[in-house]
Amino acid sequence: MSNNLLQTPIEYLKGVGPNRGELLRKELGIYKYQDLINLFPNRYIDRTRYYKINELQNNNAEVQIIGKIINIKTVEQKRGKRLVATFVDDTGQMELVWFQGHKWIRESLKLNTVVVIFGKCTSFNGLFNMAHPEIELLSEHEQSLRSAMQPVYPSTETLTNRGISNRAINKLMQQLFLETQALFSETLPDYLVNELKLIPKNVALFNIHFPKSADILARAQFRLKFEELFFIQLQLITKNLIRKHKIKGHPFDKVGENFNDFFKNHLPFELTNAQKRVVKEIRNDMGSNAQMNRLLQGDVGSGKTIVALMSMLLALDNGFQACLMAPTEILAN
Template identity: 50%
Template sequence: MINTFFDNSLEFLKGVGPIKSKLLFQELGLKTYRDLIYFFPFRYIDRSKYLSINEINSVNIDVQIKGQINNIEIIGLGRKKRLVVSFKDSTGKIDLVFFKRITWIQKYLKKDLTYVVFGKPTSFNNKFSIVHPEVELYEKLKNLPHQSFYPVYHSTELLKKHNLNSKGILKLMNELIIRAKKYISEENLSNFIITKNQLVKRQEAIFNIHFPKNENILNKAIFRMKYEELFFLQLSILKTKSILQKNKSFKFNSIGKYFNSFFHNSLSFDLTGAQKKVMKEIRKDLLSGFQMNRLIQGDVGSGKTIIAIMSFMISVDNGFQNCLMVPTEVLAFQHYNSLMSICSSMDLNIALLTGSTRQSEKKKILEKLKNGTINIIIGTHSLIQPNIKFKNLGLVVIDEQHKFGVAQRAMLSQKGVTPPHILILSATPIPRTLAMTFYGDLDVSVIDEMPPGRKQIKTIHKYDKDNNAILSFL
């Protein structure tokens, strides 16, 4: 019953209908009751207080006033035409100015009724006015749940033309919350978790995110929903990790001529302690018989690429093919030239495949990949195309992981009958706790030590006005 209710189309919610339902999906991606109820405000406005008109003394803050219409007048012609509404309370008067929807607003406002006006004042000739404020009947507001903090929802110009601005969405939310009350009472977290983490109930959290009574309750509601989102994200990631840990893969038992030749002849410097530690972690993964899924973090220049190359050598020693996927052609060429230079004295077949590779050359590369002639291939997204077939892919290295999606990583992982080992490189500084949250399906290794003699990398932010200085530096 719960799923049936929340799967209902917004078309059937009072105040929506077919046209608005289509617009909400087109503009905001909202299709069902579930989509709307989880469409949270992006900010809140404190509307707990009413100011008297004579207390308005700033143009920097929004104000809320309550009073009646004193006079309505249309001034100017053409583009200068505007509706000026004289609004009064017991302390004074202020002009409300409207440049759009003049006819509708003129019909809507009545002199004998009490209104609540909310907006940001402007000042001209030492006189305050409010341009295009929100105006609502005081009697209508009394029927909404009492709240101090009003939610502000994202909208678009097209939605606003159909009365689906933030205020319009709030009205729909009120209608939905009333109808959904009995359906959101069911908890999705255990009493133990709720008590241990001092969380408010789910029903209370959802209600107060949209209709907060005060700032304290709002903060508790936001915390509950953030906790819930991260909790289920972690469950999903841990489930994925448990599946990956059961994936059988190749055992790289041998350390042979390629690794030894590279280590003793091509490596012109000693590995840092951090690099040695990471290599031991990789070696342990490659001997386990299960698929490696490891993320290596390290600053630019910390030696991540050397770790990848040494892993390639172990794979080649065990008779397997390897691929390195990077996000851009420029980076692909850089890695290709670097690898060709470092491995020039070794009998390795290294290939480059990008979107700009000539068709004739690409055909040769595809054939060599299928018959196992190519030991290492470097490329861009081209490597995940369906027509790319490997004879025995053993190790996949992905550089700049954050520029690739999980689906793209999975596509490379499926390039063999037996899942290849996956090694991911990232220079993006991610706190370890955050890395465990978003890359929880991966084991994380950190190279936190720079090779001797490497200068410290400085990241500098400049504005457009500094173009000349940047060009001079370059």
């Protein structure tokens, strides 16, 4: 895909426009098509089951139900107004509640039309209710590019109150893939993709947003996680090479009296093979022209300090000083 298309301002995506574009920039940092593509879901919800109202439980679970809205009213309360809609199916009725965005929501709701609602179900005064549910016409629900595993995207209260719900973001993602035809350029070498049996970049991106199964989702996540870590590792290697060439160190190539005397006459025990190997590696590093940055890792009591001490003696043998820092608790003891 042309990178120019990915750099298109987000307000030019069908369904966004200037107002929504400003909200997406402010709330989610989405400025371009590329930013929306990289808005990966936080989690996924099983959208294969439809509940009946008489099957609901007061457990704050996320459910989806097919039914109709038969009434809408505004209820006055001490802390303000709330919009309440009566939702029914063939087993009972419940309430849908909105505390903000009344005007936009009232205009978008259609009475006596079959819809699919989705959200968290609770009980109040003996009646089940759902606050700020997602609502979709059944006809659109069946035709939409919907997977069994529904993605849940990062969001904010401001976006939800302004009508940019999770479902709205999902629709924008569908539109984005329709406009771009999901033809995203491969970013890894072919030999690496084939050797590790990774799925292509465009397939991974599509299935992150519209997974058909848990298996393909896992493969898509692995592919994108591998790519991220792969390029981080390349950056670290590149920075390390640049540092070695640009920042010259002092070669400690002399193994002198301090090191040899301590090793032969004062070391009260035999070093382990692992300690000998690490001391040798550090000697080689310190003998080069490049600065050494090394993390020595080992269990408590494994002998890290003695390795550090012998490295310090190498510095002394080459006319330099060395400093060993320890936590305050150790010094106090």
